[in-house]
Amino acid sequence: MLRKMLIAVAVVAGTAQPLFAAEHASDPKADFKAFRDYFTNRFPKVALDDFVNGPYSMDEGLRKQWKAIDEFPPYEFAVEKGKDMFATPFKNGKTYGECFANKGVGIRQTYPQFDTKSGQVITLDVALNQCREANGEKPFDYSKDDMAALTAYMAFTSRGKAMDIKIPGDPRALAAYTKGKEYFYTRRGQLNFSCASCHVQNPGNHIRTEVLAPALGIMNAMPIYRSAWGGMGTTSRRLRSCNSQVRAAPLPAESEEYRDVEYYLSYMANGLPISGPGARP
Amino acid sequence: MASTIRVRAIASGETTQVQSLISHPMDSGFVKDSKGQIIPPHHIEVVEFEHAGKVVFTCLWGPAVSKDPYVKFSFKGGKKGDDLKVSWVDNKGQSDSQVAKIQ
Amino acid sequence: MNEVSDAPDQMRRTILKSAVGFAALGLAAGGSLTSAHAAADAKAWPESAFKQKNEADALKALYGKAGEASDKVNLDAPEIAENGAVVPIAIATTLPNVTGISILVLENPYTLAAAYKIPEGTEPSVASRLKMAKTSKVVAVVESGGKLYTATKEVKVTVGGCGG
Numbered sequence: 116m117l118r119k120m121l122i123a124v125a126v127v128a129g130t131a132q133p134l135f136a137a138e139h140a141s142d143p144k145a146d147f148k149a150f151r152d153y154f155t156n157r158f159p160k161v162a163l164d165d166f167v168n169g170p171y172s173m174d175e176g177l178r179k180q181w182k183a184i185d186e187f188p189p190y191e192f193a194v195e196k197g198k199d200m201f202a203t204p205f206k207n208g209k210t211y212g213e214c215f216a217n218k219g220v221g222i223r224q225t226y227p228q229f230d231t232k233s234g235q236v237i238t239l240d241v242a243l244n245q246c247r248e249a250n251g252e253k254p255f256d257y258s259k260d261d262m263a264a265l266t267a268y269m270a271f272t273s274r275g276k277a278m279d280i281k282i283p284g285d286p287r288a289l290a291a292y293t294k295g296k297e298y299f300y301t302r303r304g305q306l307n308f309s310c311a312s313c314h315v316q317n318p319g320n321h322i323r324t325e326v327l328a329p330a331l332g333i334m335n336a337m338p339i340y341r342s343a344w345g346g347m348g349t350t351s352r353r354l355r356s357c358n359s360q361v362r363a364a365p366l367p368a369e370s371e372e373y374r375d376v377e378y379y380l381s382y383m384a385n386g387l388p389i390s391g392p393g394a395r396p
Numbered sequence: 397m398a399s400t401i402r403v404r405a406i407a408s409g410e411t412t413q414v415q416s417l418i419s420h421p422m423d424s425g426f427v428k429d430s431k432g433q434i435i436p437p438h439h440i441e442v443v444e445f446e447h448a449g450k451v452v453f454t455c456l457w458g459p460a461v462s463k464d465p466y467v468k469f470s471f472k473g474g475k476k477g478d479d480l481k482v483s484w485v486d487n488k489g490q491s492d493s494q495v496a497k498i499q
Numbered sequence: 500m501n502e503v504s505d506a507p508d509q510m511r512r513t514i515l516k517s518a519v520g521f522a523a524l525g526l527a528a529g530g531s532l533t534s535a536h537a538a539a540d541a542k543a544w545p546e547s548a549f550k551q552k553n554e555a556d557a558l559k560a561l562y563g564k565a566g567e568a569s570d571k572v573n574l575d576a577p578e579i580a581e582n583g584a585v586v587p588i589a590i591a592t593t594l595p596n597v598t599g600i601s602i603l604v605l606e607n608p609y610t611l612a613a614a615y616k617i618p619e620g621t622e623p624s625v626a627s628r629l630k631m632a633k634t635s636k637v638v639a640v641v642e643s644g645g646k647l648y649t650a651t652k653e654v655k656v657t658v659g660g661c662g663g
Contacts, residue, residue, distance in 0.1 A: 170581075180577050183587035184628070187417045189464040191402060324657035342582035345463045396581040411622070424630065426608060441544040454616035458549040460607050460630045462585045468626040469615070483539040491539065 141293040143282055143382060150383045153315070154331040167335035167390040169328030173319035177326055181394060190267055190340040190392040193347045197268025200261065205250040211265075214246035223266070223273035224389045227280065227378045229288035236291045236374040239266055240349055257368035258355070263338045263347035270338065270391030278335060278389065280382040295379030298372050299330075304363030310376070325396065332384045334377060336393025343396060350377055403496035405480045412474030412498055414445060414453070416482055417466050424459035438488055440465060446481040447474050447498075474498045549611050554603055554638055557611040558647060561601060566640055566647035569594070574639035574650040580631060583656040589626040590639040592648070597623035599642035606635030631656045 154166060158173075165172040171181045201219065204210050212218035216225070226239035237245070240262055244254035255262040282288050299310045310330065313322060318329035338349045348356075351368035354376070358365040366372055400419040405412055418440065425437030443455035452471040474480065476498055483493030548560035558566055575589040590600055600623065601614035612629050623641065631637075634655045641648045 176577060176579055177581045180581045180587055183589075183626070184466075184585060186468075187402075187404065187415045187466055189417065189466075189585075191417060192419045192464065195402075342585040345584060422630075426632075441541055442539040444539040450620075451616075451618060452621050453618075454543065456544055456549075456614040456616070458609060458611055458613065460604055460609065460612035462628040462630050466626075466628045468589075469621065469624065471621040473620055485539045485541045487541075489541070493539070 141289055141296065143289070143292055146296065147383060147385065150331065154318075154329055158319070158329070164388055166329050167332035167384070167387050169333065169336060169393070169395065170319075170326040172329065174326045177396070184394050188340065188394045190338075190347060190394060193264045193267040193338075193340065194271045194392060197264035197266070197271075200265055201268055205247070205252050207250050209250050211243065211246055214242070214249070219269065221272045221276060223269045223391070224276045224279050225281075227374060227381055229281070229283055229285065229291060229378070231283065231285050231288075234287045235371070236295075236378045238350065238369060238374050238377055239269065240351065241369050241374070257349055257351040259344075259346060259348050259352055263349050263352075266338045266349060267347060267392035270389060273389045274391070275388050277386050278332075278381055278384045280378065280385055282382060291375050292379055292382065294372070295375030295377070298376045299379055304358065304361035306361040308361040310357070330380065330383070332387045332390075334381050335384055335387055336390045336395070338391060339393040339395045341395045347392070399494045400492045401482050401484070401494040403480065403482055403494065405474065405496055405498040407474050407476045407478075407498050410472050411470050412447075412472075412478075412480075413468070413470045414480065415466070415468045416443075416445075417464060418443070418484060418492075419464055420484075420486065422457075422459065422461055422463045422465055426459075438486065440484045440486045443467070443482065443484040445469075445471075446483075447471070447478060545614070548614070549609055551610055552608070553610055554605060557603055558640065561611065561614055562599070562640075562642055562647055564647055566638075566649040569641075569648035569650065572639050572641050572648050572650035574637065574652050576637050576652050576654050579655045579657065583631045583633070586629050586631050586654060586656075587626065588629055588637065588639075589624070590641070590650075591624035592641045592643070594623065594641055594643035594648060596644045597641055599640075600625050601640045601642075602627070602629065603638040603640065604629060604631050604635050605638065607632050 155163065161172050168181075171178040201211050212220070216222050223239055226242065227236045230237045240257055243262065243265055247254055255265075282292050302309045302312070313327045314330035314333060318327050320327055334350065337353070338347055339353065340347050351373065354373050355365035355368060402417045404415045420440050421438055422440065423435050423438040425434065427435050429435050437459050439459045439461065440457050443457065444451055445453040453469050455467055457465065478498045479495050480498055481493060481495045483491065485491040545561055548557055551557040551560050555565060558564065571593050573591045577586065580586045588602060590602065597617050599614065599616055602612045603610045604612050613627055615625050617623055631654060634653070636651050636653050639650045
């Protein structure tokens with residue numbers, strides 16, 4: 116089964132249209148169009164906004180179960196907890212809201228951002244921990260619990276808003292975007308899969324028992340409550356487990372590579388609605 | 397302490413539809429932790445929904461009900477503004493209850 | 500053994516449990532000793548029924564009778580569960596005088612997953628989310644007019660719902 120899938124991937128890889136404009140120069144706008152066209156051409160029956168629903172945009176049986184669960188989703192507890200956490204001042208009296216534009220409400224869709232001061236891509240999770248440390252608090256673990264609750268709340272306040280990622284004129288920003296794109300298309304691990312092997316070449320198909328999500332809009336539902344985890348997980352948690360699943364050593368949460376690939380994927384999803392926090396199998 | 401119980405009760409004509417989500421591990425007693433030790437069973441046993449002094453629904457749950465359990469049912473007679481009381485007790489004798497307003 | 504006749508044992512269990520419960524919780528959110536006692540009563544839990552390992556024994560323990568298949572029981576369950584840990588199930592029926600609904604998962608370690616008491620005035624339908632250890636027949640049971648009626652559906656589980 117796996118062998119058949121690998122052969123299929125190799126065949127598709129040989130004949131697939133390149134999803135970026137030229138081999139070495141990065142042209143995000145051209146990449147964006149190629150990426151968008153690839154998915155909309157391959158899945159003409161999927162409404163553009165529906166891609167953010169991952170495997171549910173690809174499979175009717177799964178979609179029905181998701182709708183049943185989304186009637187009263189288990190991530191509601193995390194959103195409530197996140198709301199309380201967000202409103203609670205730090206020991207020094209300041210609040211999370213003071214670290215963000217618009218008091219931190221309805222701004223999740225602008226992350227990740229390129230920070231020209233540090234020359235790094237800053238994800239929402241990193242920005243939250245930076246806020247905590249700037250106010251004398253200890254940073255949260257990036258994988259779950261507190262960080263997942265906070266980001267769940269912030270995602271919830273941005274529900275429906277269009278992803279809005281900017282690549283400023285700074286050459287370092289373009290370099291980060293390019294590195295993220297390269298990470299996405301690079302094979303790794305004992306299974307020798309790239310992110311693209313599953314999420315570009317095989318969305319809607321099965322890998323063992325799971326239906327693969329399309330890469331288009333794949334960040335829009337973060338953070339997610341996964342039935343498999345019985346709880347919430349952040350983007351970091353999912354990226355690390357994706358690495359493990361292809362038998363690649365996972366990188367530390369919010370490593371430069373992870374932040375850059377999140378930057379790339381989020382830019383590719385510009386215009387698509389934030390659907391987070393999400394429920395997934 | 398925040399309640400473990402979330403309720404949505406909506407009256408429409410004669411019927412009130414109730415959905416409830418409860419925060420609870422619902423450990424089955426069949427799963428091992430990372431050290432290989434069985435996590436002992438810890439699950440809700442009884443959930444009761446009360447309206448106007450009458451029990452309108454009772455759940456008898458075993459360990460096979462999912463974590464953060466959910467239930468949906470409907471009953472006749474509730475109207476907007478009425479109280480609906482939800483309470484649960486688990487196999488360790490822990491409990492919680494909450495009164496929600498029917499919308 | 501029918502649950503009703505287990506009353507004395509249940510009572511003893513409840514008193515022991517409540518004592519432990521109070522000790523563990525101190526005074527619950529209600530504040531005073533009387534309001535700390537939850538309305539939901541552990542005494543109602545049919546322990547024996549939840550320990551049975553097949554359909555016939557579970558129904559006998561829970562209701563004291565056997566069920567017969569009926570097309571008037573509607574069981575809504577997925578063909579392939581997205582994850583065995585959270586399988587959405589819905590049951591409805593057109594049968595009259597319904598007093599109870601329950602759900603069995605035949606391949607689970609204990610067959611009875613959940614049972615619901617339906618008093619008069621409550622609609623004979625329920626939706627819930629269950630754990631399934633593996634591919635299994637799911638049986639919806641409706642107690643109507645003192646008799647039991649069932650509907651069965653196989654749900655395929657590719658990822659076990661019990662942590663596997």
